């Protein structure tokens with residue numbers, strides 16, 4: 001075990017299984033992109049496959065996760081929340097990482113890979129701004145140029161993160177086409193990439209996009225699940241949690257978490273954004289309400305109109321405001337290995353306040369959906385007395401002003 | 413094989429090929445725009461099916477797509493309207509893959525065939541993902557045009573040219589659609605590479621916006637595709653007449 005100033009370095013678990021063929025998870029996934037991007041995706045796939053089994057890449061990545069990102073993150077036993085809900089709640093604390101969310105795990109891996117491929121610029125899309133901040137951070141650390149595409153609506157509701165990205169040296173480009181949210185930011189990032197692919201790496205922020213992204217990002221996030229599994233066993237006398245819960249936007253924190261528990265008996269639950277309610281048509285529940293389609297390079301489940309136009313998603317949280325989901329989740333849903341439920345904006349707000357008030361932990365609005373779902377279902381879909389691990393994918397600082405306003409607080 | 417045989421015949425007669433792109437559903441008179449560009453000397457017409465997320469398109473065609481969608485354009489509606497065109501040049505639809513996938517491969521392919529549309533161009537369906545669609549399209553004689561990029565390596569270029577039907581669409585530059593002020597060096601290289609590996613008609617598209625540029629690009633290939641420059645005219649309030657005279661200029665430049 002390598003020595004670092006923090007003591008022992010993070011231990012990476014063994015690589016997980018690759019998708020079949022051209023990035024297929026069952027009938028989902030694939031590489032549906034313009035011809036110009038195909039050679040770059042083949043290069044990226046080869047580079048990641050080589051890196052992910054090479055000792056020096058893994059050692060360097062583990063060192064960054066440890067010394068720079070602050071891993072491993074703890075699993076916190078929530079005594080007061082458990083008393084309140086009648087189920088035993090453990091939280092996997094991605095909020096405690098550098099930059100405040102799980103997104104850093106992915107970008108440190110992709111930044112290392114960018115360097116190995118000899119590219120000097122990264123581009124990224126961002127919804128809540130967490131992935132943009134993480135990418136800008138890694139770019140500063142590695143001396144890469146960085147451009148972040150962000151929906152104009154999100155630029156507005158995540159102003160603090162926009163400022164942070166600029167402070168870190170990134171160029172932030174507001175995107176006003178379409179719904180001016182995450183999906184449109186991805187569109188513009190792809191449009192940039194077809195013009196710049198020779199020297200630019202597209203650092204996708206979730207388990208979405210064309211092969212190899214869904215696989216690569218899941219592998220770079222599996223440290224969440226691998227750690228949580230060992231830590232839960234310590235707290236649960238060698239047992240796995242009965243239920244493992246994570247919020248699902250594109251699905252990276254959930255997929256990273258699930259990766260550690262796929263071969264256990266734990267129930268895996270992904271919580272999507274129900275926005276104003278599933279019946280309102282204003283939500284982001286692409287697994288619950290989507291149909292198979294192809295967008296942003298992958299066959300998966302998307303919210304669509306009757307004739308195959310992609311619909312706008314809605315969520316109070318910018319990070320869940322996406323009308324699609326990573327293909328591996330679509331496959332897990334089809335195979336019934338994972339279940340997908342949803343929580344409304346109001347339930348997320350309730351979760352946000354509940355966790356703050358009972359545990360002194362302010363969650364980001366995205367994982368507040370997971371807390372809100374659990375608060376609603378404890379004693380129902382989650383039987384009283386169950387043990388539940390929830391991934392707290394990020395902290396709520398970025399959302400404080402928005403929630404304060406929504407709850408009618410006067411910040412002066 | 414109506415598109416390919418027709419383009420081959422024109423080429424063998426010594427003509428440089430001209431294929432304009434028109435966004436379906438852009439304006440109530442879009443069918444008249446198609447008729448006008450045919451009368452002005454187009455060798456085939458690409459009809460764009462508007463999609464909510466056109467990631468290969470720059471601002472001009474994005475704007476055209478969103479206007480058409482706002483006016484209620486649907487893939488089935490565009491195809492049904494196109495069936496009313498009694499023009500004497502082949503027609504191709506240009507569509508992102510999702511509307512095809514959503515309708516179902518067989519259903520979409522036969523709707524094209526029934527409407528008298530000869531070919532389909534699906535820019536986000538690369539040759540590696542082609543089989544399911546191509547089986548359905550081949551079965552009803554709808555030709556699938558594949559795109560080749562300046563970054564496509566030689567071995568892959570040969571596969572693309574072999575599998576393409578109708579013509580091979582040589583992408584002139586790295587980037588999205590949109591008028592450019594000059595022909596990229598990559599376009600000329602693309603034309604030469606295509607001509608070296610295939611006898612299929614090779615057309616250069618993306619960024620071509622003037623007669624001069626068309627002549628320059630067509631010199632190294634069999635012809636050109638012109639999209640954004642024409643669409644910009646329509647977005648600026650031009651109608652069938654303006655579209656016709658623009659295409660007429662291109663035709664004259666290519667024939668000179």
Ligand SMILES: Cc1ncc(COP(=O)(O)O)c(C=O)c1O
Nearest residue numbers: 130249250251252253319366394
């Ligand atoms: C804290 C946090 N959690 C979750 C998400 C949603 O992404 P994913 O589903 O990929 O984990 C985001 C995205 O911005 C986020 O910032």
